[in-house]
Amino acid sequence: METNQLLFFLSALGAFNGFILSFYFAVNARNKIFSNYFLSLLLLVLSIRIIKSVFFYFNPSLSNIFIQIGLSACFLIGPFLFLSLKSYAQNGKTKWIQHVIPYLGSITILGFFYPYTQHQKIWSIWIVKSIYLQWLVYIILSFRYVRPIFYKLKNKESLKKIDIWFLSIYFGVVLIWLAYASAAYTSYIVGALSFTFILYLIIMLLIFRNNDESVFFKEKEKYKNKEMDAEIRDLIGQKIVIIEEKELYLNPDFSLEEAAKELKITKHLLSQYINEILGKSFSNLIKEYRIEKAKKLLETEKNLTYESLGYDSGFTSKSTFFTAFKKITGLTPAEYQKAYSKGV
CATH class of the missing domain: 1.10.10.60 (Homeodomain-like)
Structure with a gap:
């Protein structure tokens, strides 16, 4: 009983803080960091997906409407990851309509003609698999925008704060996808726990990023006291x-x-x-x-x-x-x- 309460607390806490952090990024977004809008939306849809998982795991009789909303949110996780990384890499606004509107339309049509309450089998067999496949495709497409960071690692160059920041976001989403994709072999709650872990890592990075005294992001003084001849x-x-x-x-x-x-x-x-x-x-x-x-x-x-x-x-x-x-x-x-x- 105590173990279940601890699992519920840790999983729900991640989702709750996801909503808070999503609001933070939305409020602090500016044109010069347009990717923050997409990062805010990414955290929002992830949080919706996670909170659905948490309550469904601990309350299987959860309303089917709530389940449909949680699954529908997954349609936008991949696109918002891609748009967040792309808008940063291209240093400004990016074309987002083709990556968002078609999926919003699909969610609306599916919800109207094939509601989860009446078509659970279709959702379980076809729609959920399509969602995770689409999510994976966007993870692959997003890799091109973190690839320059790997070149830096390969060349043993120092990473900037923002490099570590977006690398954490990318691999965080990959880890959450893996947790859900392998849920049949592990546990359904693993995805929620993974989100909590990743979210607190991101929060920690955010705190360090804004703390000038932190040594975490300080560039190493490699050559101090070693003047070149x-x-x-x-x-x-x-x-x-x-x-x-x-x-x-x-x-x-x-x-x-x-x-x-x-x-x-x-x-x-x-x-x-x-x-x-x-x-x-x-x-x-x-x-x-x-x-x-x-x-x-x-x-x-x-x-x-x-x-x-x-x-x-x-x-x-x-x-x-x-x-x-x-x-x-x-x-x-x-x-x-x-x-x-x-x-x-």
Whole structure:
């Protein structure tokens, strides 16, 4: 009896706090962090799904209408995860109608013509399976927006606060999906408990993010008290231009390790030089090289599409190219090309 009460408390608490956190993000959303709107909605639909699971587990005679609402909310978990990550990656608003309206329409039509109260078998066999399949598809589609974070991990670069933040959200949703997808082999309540765990992890990250005294998100002072020798600094300064001269940055998978090998210096020294002397990260340095290449192509090539221009500059996707170009130059590729043409 006490075990059941503890399970109920932990599971319901996660759902309750999910509603609170959803409201927090909705209130604090701004145009510059448009992804917060989608994050708020993601937490909302997850909380609805979880609270349905909690009450159904402890009260199987739960109203069928409530069950239908909880299952319907699942239709929007995947889309809101995708939109949240995409809007952040593209640094602003994103097209959301095609990812939301069709599913809202589907929920309405299914609820009207096939209500759960009268068609439990159809919901259990077909609709629920479709929901989890659609959720999985959006998890896969969303991976492209957290993939750059894995490149940073691969290159042993420091992660930003926001990188850890969105990585936690992504894997949190994946874990909850796995919990529900495997519920037939474990327990139905595992999904709710997973949500509680993930939610408190996210809350902890939020607290750390806003706490300047926290060491959790502080960038490590890797090279403190380890000043670089002037002779070594000058040597690296002479060698680093090789990356630009040989256009090594055009390799989409070009890493700090490969750069150090090409320049015949240790990875540690190269990283220290870029961080201390140039005042930037390795990934930002490579992005700047790629943008300079893209600018030259925009000035000389008239028949290239912007997508192929991004690939020719070393970027792995159109979205990452556009985001980096806008961030570094303050203009879109089209705006830059137009401004250059007028100047000529």
